[in-house]
Amino acid sequence: MPISTATLAALRKIVGGEYLLTAKEDLIPYSFDGTAALRQMPGAVALADSTEQVAAILKLVNQVQMPVVTRGSGTGLSGGSIPTPDCLVLCLARMNRILEVDRANLTLLAEAGVATQRIAEAAAEAGLFYPPDPGSMKVSTIGGNVAENSGGLRGLKYGITRNYVMGLEVVLPDGEILWTGNKCVKDVAGYSLRDLFIGSEGTLGVITRVLLRLIPRPAAQKTLLASFPSMEQAAAAVSAIIAAPIVPCTLEFLDRTTIQCVEDYMKIGLPLDCEALLLMETDGHPAAVADEAAQMESLCRNHGCTAVRVAANAEEAAQLAAARRTAFSALARLQPTTILEDVTVPRSELSKMVRFIQSVAAKYKLRIGTFGHFGDGNLHPTCLTNERRPEEMHRVEEAFSEIFDMAIRLGGTITGEHGVGIAKKKYLPKFAGDVQMRVLREVRRSLDPKNILNPGKMFDA
């Protein structure tokens, strides 16, 4: 049902005419996110500038029972911020202020629309470190990161977004403003509601402010790039590193297809004559860094690695990490449509999973490039295809369905860091089981009884 004129007028009053968008030319650019083939036109877009505006909007839409889809920069990879038909898109891009960097308590307070990169920079300026670094961190918003519980390249040693959230300001579906968490390292008063909202994908409330934990900056770091003649040898080297046990900051891999695309874009001299590349970064005390780097290099050589390149300086190291971060978008050079998944398995099962992905690609005659976070078992099989060929798209779906089943069988998960959204909705019940699904539904219904927040995403309420 289209949004009524009266509701539009009320919304306009809240955010101002300039920031309530209704023209088709204004709405089309909000009809998609970073996923390939999902598209839906919203009824209107409101760009709120404050928590109060968000609260007023939710109060209003709760009365008229209109669906609301919250979004930041729209870089999500599971369709979580794709509009539902005729919904109101609530965009928080204008709420982009960093409110406080507290050096005494090592925290940072920011509005939801601040870009992740700016958080990292503000922390660095204070001599501190905010580790989560999702691929789209240049533009992704911190609110979106919390709502999706985003990962990144440093998950292995430093954890993911969840591990850095100390407090949240959330506007509930009825317009009430809730604060959960604080600057205390220890706090066990009541349920950890904060944890409930992390990864809730815009279904339980609208996150408006985030209190983040910062940590000291590591004193030294070293980046290595190792080439392998086969993917299995690279996987075996990773298993050996983890079993050593060494927990480096980053342990990433790229397959041949991905290496080629990234090199085409970045032109930083990646070796093009190998089947797999491992990007390894160790950080911490200089002595520990030197020791870990030497151990990792020798473990790689023991597992058939043909060459190791050590980044000469911080600039080269940053360039290599940046190159890895562009892998997904760079793969888009080859085919019109790029479909990226993020199945994750226990690290002991990595080579099995990689082999399986290769066999599925062959079975369905598809081109699948794979890269990802070997160190934490999070793989990104990426299908290079064309959404305008329905028959091929059908094969893509079948192939991924098999890949998800296999991940579950190996004790893994259907999504390691992108979220369920629309893309994985179908697979969630199989992964979660009946009991979990019942509890998920009950939690959602109790917080959003009228089902206005991101309806139809993750699971049907």
Place this chain on the structure above:
Amino acid sequence: MNAVFNTKRQSRLKQLDYSVLQQCMHCGLCLATCPTYDATLLERHSPRGRIALMRAIADDCLTPSPAFGQEMYFCLGCLACQTACPAGVNYAELFENARAEIEELHLLNSPQRNFIRQLAIRWLFDDMGRLQLLGLALRLYQQLGLQTAIRRSGILKLLPRRLQRLEAMTPAVADTFSSDIIPPITPPFGPRKYRVAMLTGCVQDLVFSQINRDTVEVLARNGCEVATPPQQHCCGSLHAHNGELELARQLAMRNIEQFPPEQFDAIISNAGGCGSHLKHYSRLLNNEPLWRERAALWDRKVKDIHEWLNEIGWQPPNSGIGPLVVTYHESCHLAHGQKITTQPRKILQSIPNLRLVELPESQWCCGSAGIYNLIQPELADELLERKLRHIQETGAVIVATANTGCMLQLITGARLHKIPVRIVHPISLLAEAYRADGASARI
């Protein structure tokens, strides 16, 4: 309904190879580098938003509308998104076709706009003779002291804002055109190693003919025989960026005829905006069997002056012109359009006693963007002020930059804001240093 929709004209966006549109996977990595998105935070004013609109037209989900037209002209065309895009989207091609479609459908028609376009783009810049005539008139206006008198009189305040702006931006026309100070053939100093052609540009020829002279001198110093025919044509970039692809195509053919690419080792441009367009003639002439191959050869032969000097190796000057603190502002179409970023810096650093200080956000558009400062003055002013702030932060006394539009924008900005910096082309600094060598050699 507008009558044009009844005609059977094929939409350019629909004719485009669909994969060019599909290449954008809307990952959003362009957002952070787009000045119009940065200023508004609205997706419509972002590269992926604009591509989504173009794609909606190609998919028949959107009828080309005046709002679409305005959006495409709100884009600076700075191409920063092309540098940011890992997926390799050819935004320049999309953007030029979108604007051409807007003009063909007359979406933004108004008597005033039509008159100005007819006069400036179709008539004035179609023939360098006409442009030089205008230059002569302006030169008289300035040299007879009329400009100063009129500016002091306050009479300009009676003009509409846009005209006031145009008057304020009117560049000081040089005393000479390029052809007055550059011979048709300049022999190399010493043995001839290369034979190159020199493109003098249109506005550049009118207001910065000395830069052309400096470029020719620098080329000659480095073993190049330089052909600089006196009557040249516009490169067509103004036309292509403003929806006149047919005129751009004709100008491309005229240029290829005047400078047969087979006869030169390189065809040199010293303006970022011109060079970026000149290197893509094959895109314009792709459907012309008689021209396609020559255009491809032309594209390979066109070199930005900094690029060419870095390829052939230039002789570093012995004498300095300093001590000087210099900062370098990157022309969008040199940095993003041509990916030439290190070469001008290397040239500057080869000059003794010159200290190069990096300009914060050196790749962020200064707001000139062709004729953007005339059609979107508010945003252009914001961008200019941001640029001037950064320039002041560096403490430099000289801003080096290699594009006519940027130079005009920065000269006007520095004059209006009373900032004591000199805006110079990097090659002019190199030429000055060479001349200092010559002077000390004579002593």
